[in-house]
Amino acid sequence: MVSAIVVRGLEDAGLKRFIPAFAAISDQAFLGLMMSDYPSHGVVDLEDKQKLFRLIKSISAASKASGEAPSHPAVEKPNALIDLDENDGDLLADAGVAFQLSPLSNQKGAAPPAAPTNNQDDPPKIRVVVRKRPISKKERERGDEDVVDVLTKSSTVVVNEEKVKVDLTKYVEKHAFKFDEALDEQVSNEAVYQLTVGPLVRTLFRSGRASCFAYGQTGSGKTYTMSPLPIRASADIFTYMAQQQYRDISLCVSCFEIYGNKVFDLLNQRKKLNILEDGKRKVVVVGLKEFTVDDVEGVKALIEESSKQRSTGSTAANSDSSRSHSIMQFALKRAAPVAPGGFRRGEEPPEPKVVGKISFIDLAGSERGADTFDNNRQTRLEGAEINKSLLALKECIRALDSDARHVPFRGSKLTAVLRDSFVGDQARTVMIANISPCSTSVEHTLNTLRYADRVKELRKDKADRTPGGVTPGDEAYYAAVARAAVPGPEPMERDKDRFDHRDRDRDRERDRGPDRFVSPPRQQGFRMASAAGAVSDTDGAAAALAERHDELMDSILLEEENLVAFHRAKLEEDMETMRQEMALLQEVDKPGSEIDHYVEQMTALLNIKRQGIQELQAKLDAFKAKLREEEALSRTVHKIRA
Numbered sequence: 028m029v030s031a032i033v034v035r036g037l038e039d040a041g042l043k044r045f046i047p048a049f050a051a052i053s054d055q056a057f058l059g060l061m062m063s064d065y066p067s068h069g070v071v072d073l074e075d076k077q078k079l080f081r082l083i084k085s086i087s088a089a090s091k092a093s094g095e096a097p098s099h100p101a102v103e104k105p106n107a108l109i110d111l112d113e114n115d116g117d118l119l120a121d122a123g124v125a126f127q128l129s130p131l132s133n134q135k136g137a138a139p140p141a142a143p144t145n146n147q148d149d150p151p152k153i154r155v156v157v158r159k160r161p162i163s164k165k166e167r168e169r170g171d172e173d174v175v176d177v178l179t180k181s182s183t184v185v186v187n188e189e190k191v192k193v194d195l196t197k198y199v200e201k202h203a204f205k206f207d208e209a210l211d212e213q214v215s216n217e218a219v220y221q222l223t224v225g226p227l228v229r230t231l232f233r234s235g236r237a238s239c240f241a242y243g244q245t246g247s248g249k250t251y252t253m254s255p256l257p258i259r260a261s262a263d264i265f266t267y268m269a270q271q272q273y274r275d276i277s278l279c280v281s282c283f284e285i286y287g288n289k290v291f292d293l294l295n296q297r298k299k300l301n302i303l304e305d306g307k308r309k310v311v312v313v314g315l316k317e318f319t320v321d322d323v324e325g326v327k328a329l330i331e332e333s334s335k336q337r338s339t340g341s342t343a344a345n346s347d348s349s350r351s352h353s354i355m356q357f358a359l360k361r362a363a364p365v366a367p368g369g370f371r372r373g374e375e376p377p378e379p380k381v382v383g384k385i386s387f388i389d390l391a392g393s394e395r396g397a398d399t400f401d402n403n404r405q406t407r408l409e410g411a412e413i414n415k416s417l418l419a420l421k422e423c424i425r426a427l428d429s430d431a432r433h434v435p436f437r438g439s440k441l442t443a444v445l446r447d448s449f450v451g452d453q454a455r456t457v458m459i460a461n462i463s464p465c466s467t468s469v470e471h472t473l474n475t476l477r478y479a480d481r482v483k484e485l486r487k488d489k490a491d492r493t494p495g496g497v498t499p500g501d502e503a504y505y506a507a508v509a510r511a512a513v514p515g516p517e518p519m520e521r522d523k524d525r526f527d528h529r530d531r532d533r534d535r536e537r538d539r540g541p542d543r544f545v546s547p548p549r550q551q552g553f554r555m556a557s558a559a560g561a562v563s564d565t566d567g568a569a570a571a572l573a574e575r576h577d578e579l580m581d582s583i584l585l586e587e588e589n590l591v592a593f594h595r596a597k598l599e600e601d602m603e604t605m606r607q608e609m610a611l612l613q614e615v616d617k618p619g620s621e622i623d624h625y626v627e628q629m630t631a632l633l634n635i636k637r638q639g640i641q642e643l644q645a646k647l648d649a650f651k652a653k654l655r656e657e658e659a660l661s662r663t664v665h666k667i668r669a
């Protein structure tokens with residue numbers, strides 16, 4: 028029979044009604060229960076399962092800490108905030124033992140290394156991997172050709188772009204790029220895992236933060252690549268967690284989507300979430316729902332649920348999953364051990380500590396960032412936000428790689444919520460750039476490769492960038508072509524510690540050039556201009572207007588948020604004014620009330636209301652003027668470029 032401590036724990040966790048169901052089992056059996064066992068004890072509701080899971084973990088932690096029989100457990104706190112900054116344990120250091128990962132099949136043949144006991148075997152801070160998807164039957168049938176060669180041995184991707192000379196003869200221009208890994212269409216998802224997220228799982232157990240991004244145009248294979256990764260990672264995580272010393276660790280899963288500049292919970296009916304920064308400049312996602320899981324099936328179920336909720340959103344007007352970033356987060360939490368003797372009834376249980384965190388990010392289609400001129404306003408605004416977030420993301424990763432003191436995570440909502448993935452010595456990032464093989468997608472493929480190349484440009488280890496014996500056709504040649512294809516200052520010349528605004532501005536300038544997420548006509552315009560060695564008046568005017576348009580979009584996105592926040596605050600003020608009016612009415616109805624007082628008070632309240640309306644109207648008018656200006660600018664740029 029379970030002990031009195033367990034019974035009290037069940038009571039405090041709001042699970043009193045299940046006490047009879049556990050009466051017949053021992054404490055040991057109770058602590059060994061898996062989530063799949065819960066239904067046989069009558070615990071079927073998801074919330075109850077979560078409570079029971081937390082309770083078992085807490086009792087295990089408490090008894091482990093005291094080395095005795097179970098002491099009083101901690102209970103779940105409803106609506107807890109995600110603490111994006113808390114991360115101060117070191118699980119492997121605590122354990123002092125090396126762990127074997129689960130046996131894995133690896134297409135490249137390399138066995139997964141055992142978990143390290145010191146920091147020397149840590150994966151690099153940034154890894155950039157390119158994956159080419161196969162050409163489909165449909166694409167072949169409509170005349171598309173595979174124009175991308177992947178040289179896996181030298182991790183080089185070569186894009187064969189067909190071009191036409193002035194005399195109308197055709198020729199092929201080769202663009203080559205070298206990355207940490209270049210994966211062709213034969214590479215399995217398991218191999219992708221081993222080369223990307225697998226090593227990050229160990230980082231996670233070293234109280235690290237990690238993130239894995241899938242970048243690329245719509246249809247390039249981002250979701251195909253990204254969706255198996257959390258499932259596969261969870262299998263390794265549970266292998267670690269099965270170790271005795273990790274019995275007090277639990278895996279918490281959350282999933283949300285950033286659409287435009289709004290954040291939605293993908294595990295809670297797409298509820299809109301607010302992002303707040305507290306007094307200590309910590310970013311918190313308020314009200315994000317988290318689920319504790321204890322097996323791979325649980326993770327799969329949550330992934331299914333989140334993709335269902337994501338696609339439900341896609342059927343709404345103007346909504347499209349390729350225009351949103353979806354983020355799945357795994358947080359490893361250690362239940363806070365309770366002092367022997369437990370804590371008093373009614374006392375706040377200590378919060379579990381976040382000791383490791385990994386984010387899986389399926390980014391919006393990169394070409395969506397170019398939806399800025401020839402679409403309706405909503406699409407233009409969404410495009411501008413995507414553009415802004417992808418640029419900000421690149422800046423953050425580059426800052427991380429160069430050990431910069433300033434990481435510009437405030438540049439967008441995406442980077443703001445991922446802030447904790449970018450800071451600290453233990454932060455590790457993998458970017459998987461997905462590309463299509465098709466001739467019709469060459470522009471987008473080149474944009475993706477240029478973006479990925481910029482991400483790793485500041486890498487300290489520049490060995491792979493040294494020109495070797497360059498002969499056309501060999502791999503060093505391709506690497507040299509790749510370098511030549513990327514204009515700009517030599518990476519080594521940059522001062523690594525000074526990623527300041529000048530750096531960012533210079534990057535922005537370059538991003539306005541051919542590598543920006545531009546639609547083909549616009550890019551062509553730039554190309555022709557630079558090939559001629561000078562920018563024509565028309566191109567110059569279009570570029571100046573496009574710049575003004577960018578600024579305007581930035582300020583519209585910011586002001587939209589401010590306007591809505593102001594409106595909300597005014598509404599609360601109105602409600603307070605209404606309460607005072609009601610009180611006044613009650614007062615004036617009483618026998619012997621002073622009408623002068625009523626008149627005076629009502630005049631003051633009406634003034635407050637009038638002032639509020641005027642302020643809101645002024646803000647609305649200013650916002651409307653910006654929208655009108657943006658509309659006109661966007662039409663003008665579109666016409667000039669057409």
Ligand SMILES: Nc1ncnc2c1ncn2[C@@H]1O[C@H](COP(=O)(O)OP(=O)(O)OP(=O)(O)O)[C@@H](O)[C@H]1O
Nearest residue numbers: 159160161244245246247248249250251252349392
């Ligand atoms: N490596 C691959 N092997 C086989 N099929 C693939 C591979 N990558 C992608 N595909 C297939 O290509 C199609 C497009 O892939 P996917 O939906 O993952 O693209 P996406 O970039 O996520 O697009 P979206 O932005 O619209 O979500 C899918 O049918 C997918 O099954």
